[in-house]
Amino acid sequence: MPVTDPRRWTPDSWQMRPATQQPQYPDDSALQTALADLARLPPLVTSWEVNQLKAQLARAQAGEFFVLQGGDCAESFADCQAPIIANRLKVLLQMSLVLVHGLRTRVLRIGRFAGQYAKPRSADLETRDGVTLPSYRGDLVNAPAFTPEARAPDPRRLLEGHARSAMTLNFVRGLIDGGFADLHHPEYWDLDWVRHSPLAADYQRRVDNLGDSVRFMETLAGRPVGDFSRVEFFTSHEALLLWAEQAQTRTVPRAEGWFNLSTHFPWIGMRTADLAGAHVEYCRGIENPLGVKVGAAMDNDWLLGLCETLNPRRIPGRLTLIHRLGAAQIGDHLPRMIETVREAGHPVLWLCDPMHGNTRSTGNGYKTRPFDAILDELTQAFDLHRGCGSRLGGVHLELTGEDVTECTGGARNLTETDLSRAYTSTVDPRLNYEQALELALKIVEMG
Template sequence: MYADGDELARALAQLHELPPLITSWEVLALKHLLAEAADGKRFLLQGGDCAESFDDCTSPLISNRLKVMLQMSLVLVHGLKLPVVRVGRFAGQYAKPRSADMEERDGVSLPSYRGDLVNGAAFTAEARRADPQRLIRGHARSAMTMNFVRALVDGGFADLHHPEYWDLGWVEHSPLQDEYSAMVESIGNSLRFMETLAGESIGSFQRVDFYTSHEALVLHYEQALTRQVPRQWGWFNLSTHFPWIGMRTAALDGAHVEYFRGLRNPIAVKVGPSVTPDQLLRLVDVLDPDNDPGRLTLIHRMGAAKVETALPPLLAAMKAAGRKPLWVCDPMHGNTETLGTGVKTRRFENIRNELDRAFDAHAVAGTRLGGVHLELTGENVTECMGGARDLTESDLARAYKSQVDPRLNYEQSLELAMLIVRKRGGAALG
């Protein structure tokens, strides 16, 4: 992929000397929380952009992304009566796998855009060159994003005393506004009641824990930020708390699986409808040989049309083998479609249906669906059809901004959280 090996080596040497983005104790804390989610004591909300852009490293975009995650978690906590583990698909989600190495336009063939960590989106030979300096820029953008998120969280941005501050102005007249406002008022009243009984403010409600995740696709980048730390054994990927392996790089004898099996981070694997029970069991044996609580998350992404047939055999095989991973549903990737205009989209109804059927499959199997993995944004985009405002194909051109995959906008994301609560509630998780 990189034409100049010496240029790559210099960039990696520089990256290896830069400070890590997260700490080992944060990694181990998240692993404990994920173990509790697998045990039904918490629920995982993992979400963010399909692929971050260097240009989107701005305070409004980051704070809006954090707002929608906070609001969704508030809905889930209130409705499911469970603590929520919040993990963002950001501060490192700068690389994307592509189905083809080359892209052709008007008879011109150039390398595919693989995310800002690798090359540029513009269709020019210069932009599409794999540039090792982008690895350094990716680290810098990730650090700035993490720094701002930490500052917001530590500064009281997530204070449950004032969830009304999380509102995004453009949804003021949303069909969901009344329901959400009633929920906020109920939470506020409950919090004030508890503080009246306690005789003091409950400080733990002024901040939340927030973690990062990304697909560890570019191993050069991940390895340069994989470190040993004092007073701990083993190796930690300190570019993110929660790396995952995508379907294209989950080969049992592949470099990504070999890299992941040596990490102490909690890890995840995307599982699609083509995966057989035997393949999954062999992969799990390599990545989590000790059946270590919190170590492994399996993110199934089957598509609404296939989840009812493809998921149950996997659940049965893992249960029979005594495996207890954290099961998470990604209802986004299996429901992507390309319209006649060439625009990629997803239908909210299909996203909802896959999630609904996944809960049913787990209930029948006697396993537990412990979280959701979503591509979403806090912006007023029109990339997925349907939802409360019933967006149609003609609406997509109004605010379609994604360079890669279509995302749920704020309102659709909040609606999905409400549907999880309304249709399933705590009973669906146990």
């Protein structure tokens, strides 16, 4: 059952609830000054974009869209560079092209970027060689270097995060509006690997077939079709640092309710999905569509409580449940989750996050995710939804457009020995561009 009364919500009512995963700022006056500055800055997104996404997520629930949500585990300020942003957009566009062609359905693209600068941690402190310092919580809070200066939470980073998010979003919008995503020219999206990848032939065949289809449709129409020259793109991040989220929460003219205008699609992670906690309290009151990560530790009462609290009016498109169960446990838990939500009559969109439940530690100290385990969980997810009379509406992936070696396996069969070659993530391992596209090709076979 819901633990809150929706009539009593305010943007700061979360402050009356237990708030986990929040940094301890050493100077409260500096924090309040930074938050006041942040609240005066222009929003990153608009309320009509938020409502447009909610409407399209409702259509995804009805089977009209397949959702592709992907991007970095944790963005870094240093990666706010044109080539890195463009490559990240390219791989998502390439994946969506494969999905559109193979699944014969429209794809709703949601990036994990332009705000994914904070990450939850399993412990507040980290100890190395007898020295204990605050854990690295993402560039929005502190820096990864293991020094007292770098690890001290700095509220000025909240303003830097807003600026980097704005620059990222501005560049992405400029690329899309300028024809970068034009289906007439998918060659714009090519990354260097296309020339030598084992997947190159399959990808090129799909590009050629889609190009033929576009030309055929325009021949029938007798004119260029505008929808083929650009795509819609939305942003998302985990709503983790509640002070920052509150500072960008506001009302707008001619629209009811409060909007978080730092992102189109905030989500709640498993570590902060406590029904009585601050994150659920904050998120229940905003008009944005919401995602919630759900895992094996979440029993049916907890799951139903989240549905009731976050979407008491049962609005289509409002709530997305992102299951992250792991290949070994998905068969034990996903069917009862699907049945529990369906019996209660809650309209939800189901996404699969096959990344977080399949994280492993190697003997040489790296965190990795085996591609085979990721693929296994995703394959089971499609099968289990079908078996329950449900539909898997999309995927939630941590990936990059760079040639990293962080997840083992895939077309090039990366091994633990390969991890040290190009392991650049400061938090969790990501699929590289080749593994991400291979997964898209596999999804087409499953779907």
